Amino acid sequence: MIFHDDFWQKRAKAYDKLHWQNRQEYLQFFIDACQLSGKEKVLDLGTGTGTVVFAIDSLAKQVTGVDLSPDMLRQAVKKNSRKNISFMRADVRNLPFADDSFDRITARMVFHHLLWGINRAMGEIRRVLKPGGLFCLSEGVPPDRILETFYRDVFALKEKRKTFFPEDLEKIIKSGGLILKESRNFYLKRCSIKNWLNNSGNLKKEIKEKIFSMHLNLSKEGKKAYNMEIKGNDCFIDMKFTVVTGSKI
Numbered sequence: 001m002i003f004h005d006d007f008w009q010k011r012a013k014a015y016d017k018l019h020w021q022n023r024q025e026y027l028q029f030f031i032d033a034c035q036l037s038g039k040e041k042v043l044d045l046g047t048g049t050g051t052v053v054f055a056i057d058s059l060a061k062q063v064t065g066v067d068l069s070p071d072m073l074r075q076a077v078k079k080n081s082r083k084n085i086s087f088m089r090a091d092v093r094n095l096p097f098a099d100d101s102f103d104r105i106t107a108r109m110v111f112h113h114l115l116w117g118i119n120r121a122m123g124e125i126r127r128v129l130k131p132g133g134l135f136c137l138s139e140g141v142p143p144d145r146i147l148e149t150f151y152r153d154v155f156a157l158k159e160k161r162k163t164f165f166p167e168d169l170e171k172i173i174k175s176g177g178l179i180l181k182e183s184r185n186f187y188l189k190r191c192s193i194k195n196w197l198n199n200s201g202n203l204k205k206e207i208k209e210k211i212f213s214m215h216l217n218l219s220k221e222g223k224k225a226y227n228m229e230i231k232g233n234d235c236f237i238d239m240k241f242t243v244v245t246g247s248k249i
Helices: 005-017 024-034 051-059 070-079 118-128 145-158 166-175 193-198 205-216 220-226
Strands: 041-045 062-067 085-089 102-108 129-141 179-192 229-231 234-247
Touching: 024 051, 024 102, 024 129, 024 179, 024 234, 041 051, 051 062, 051 085, 051 102, 062 070, 070 085, 102 118, 118 129, 118 166, 129 166, 145 205, 145 220, 166 179, 166 234, 179 193, 193 205, 193 234, 205 234
Parallel strands: 041 062, 041 102, 062 085, 102 129
Antiparallel strands: 129 234, 179 234, 229 234
16 A cells, blocks of 8 residues: 555645545445444454544444554544544555454545555455455546546646546456445535645645646536536536445355
8 A cells, every 4th residue: 555654644634624535425325335234343444534433333343443554543543432443553455353354344445545466455355354244345436438537647646546447446346256246336516626635635736736727627528527617716526436345255
């Protein structure tokens, strides 16, 4: 997983202000896909500040959140006062848990940071997931194929990351030895580009301005695909997310 102390240290402070991170619509859509009954042991990968963990703790028996960033984990621990929640530092490609430990494993907006070792991570996920257990994976995806180059170019200015389409996430589930159960898309309406840029770590002013300008100058077809609205000094788009789930036999 990509990990730079300085990058995550700066990002951790403003992470909970990001629209995709704190708005309940997308979070609830993801939680619903996890199919929790209150009896499950859950592992949340790349937990960040613990948003998913805190949202599902009342729906599960026990929840463990892991992340590589001590700064992100510090923010999560500050918010934790619940007995069935724990946090620890760990790499998704080398999980410190016994085989068949969890009923559910979640990974929301994590895999795009895996610049290498996705197959290794999936091997670990399958190993620690109980037979009959469910893995829930979600990533932001371009809303249309016509925006693939634009999407990659924008994020290349911001950070090193992978770009996925829904079929890529489905393939990850299948190639990881799990049975694909569900693949659904969700659109988070009217997300502010300035909110995203201002709360994504310590981006330089010129980078923010360039990315914002790229959105303003997007083609008519591209703006339509994003359902873009330019209002005041901001730009709003509908962000597309895919949620896929896979079960272990």
